[in-house]
Amino acid sequence: xxxxxxxxGPYMLAVVVAAFLWPQPxxxxxxxxxxxxxxxxxxxxxxxxxFIVAAVASxxxxxxxxVGSDEAAAAxxxxxxxxxxxxxxxxxxxxxxxxxxxxxxxxxxxxxxxxLFLYAAYLFLxxxxxxxxxxxxxxxxxxxxxxxxxxxxxxxxxxxTASLHPQTVINREGKILMDMPTKVVFFTxxxxxxxxxxxxxxxxxxxxxxxxxxxxxxxxx
Amino acid sequence: MSAxxxxxxxxxxxxxxxxxxxxRLDSRLSASEKAAAGTRSD
Numbered sequence: 531x532x533x534x535x536x537x538x539g540p541y542m543l544a545v546v547v548a549a550f551l552w553p554q555p556x557x558x559x560x561x562x563x564x565x566x567x568x569x570x571x572x573x574x575x576x577x578x579x580x581f582i583v584a585a586v587a588s589x590x591x592x593x594x595x596x597v598g599s600d601e602a603a604a605a606x607x608x609x610x611x612x613x614x615x616x617x618x619x620x621x622x623x624x625x626x627x628x629x630x631x632x633x634x635x636x637x638x639x640x641x642x643x644x645x646l647f648l649y650a651a652y653l654f655l656x657x658x659x660x661x662x663x664x665x666x667x668x669x670x671x672x673x674x675x676x677x678x679x680x681x682x683x684x685x686x687x688x689x690x691t692a693s694l695h696p697q698t699v700i701n702r703e704g705k706i707l708m709d710m711p712t713k714v715v716f717f718t719x720x721x722x723x724x725x726x727x728x729x730x731x732x733x734x735x736x737x738x739x740x741x742x743x744x745x746x747x748x749x750x751x
Numbered sequence: 752m753s754a755x756x757x758x759x760x761x762x763x764x765x766x767x768x769x770x771x772x773x774x775r776l777d778s779r780l781s782a783s784e785k786a787a788a789g790t791r792s793d
Contacts, residue, residue, distance in 0.1 A: 535773075535774060535777060536774070538770065539766075539767065539770040539771075539774075542766050542770065543763060543766060543767065546759065546762045546763045546766055547759070547763065549759075549762075550755060550756075550758070550759035550762075551759075562755050569762075729773060729777075730773070733773065733776055733777060733780065736780050736784065737780065740780065740783055740784065740787065743787045744787075747787075
């Protein structure tokens with residue numbers, strides 16, 4: 531595991547270098563703006579993955595009522611929220627280059643804002659309930675509900691109305707519309723971001739566990 | 752340096768910074784976990 535963490539550094543550095551040097555800019559995009567696909571889509575994918583992980587951890591928490599699964603869900607939501615913000619920011623940079631404005635209320639932009647609100651509410655809910663048992667159950671139920679809403683916001687809503695957003699990855703043809711170098715760098719970046727998420731998720735859970743241990747020791751003294 | 756080169760270099764620097772931060776956090780956390788385990792067994 532430790533070796534993988536050490537390898538992730540040079541791996542992602544290679545992804546960054548390849549993203550800017552290897553594939554040619556895609557046709558139909560202004561300048562080099564298409565290169566953002568190597569960062570924007572992995573951020574959106576990582577956010578989706580994080581919210582799925584949160585929903586699964588919440589199901590486990592509702593079944594077992596253990597502290598670990600509650601903390602796992604909370605850590606996944608925190609990271610999903612972070613990666614959603616990164617996806618929104620990178621998307622806005624692309625929007626400014628391609629469409630002349632950072633924000634256009636495009637269906638995809640609107641749906642990610644709703645997603646951010648949905649998971650921000652989870653974090654508010656978590657902060658509002660002091661009793662750990664009640665907090666765990668309420669938050670797990672809410673994360674599960676959000677887990678059902680999230681696919682509609684990420685995959686369905688942006689496609690039922692006309693959108694400016696490129697349909698490179700998910701489209702009606704069911705094909706990834708990229709040339710081979712772009713595809714290689716894209717999937718390498720996806721794998722790297724996925725590994726980064728699981729590492730950060732592990733760190734967040736361990737930090738929470740450590741906080742609990744310290745609080746327990748302080749109560750003993 | 753071209754604009755693309757600047758963005759690429761900034762990306763690389765940001766990534767290396769995040770990676771070093773995570774590695775340090777991981778090792779500090781491991782050390783604290785070991786210390787906490789020692790305290791519990793005392």
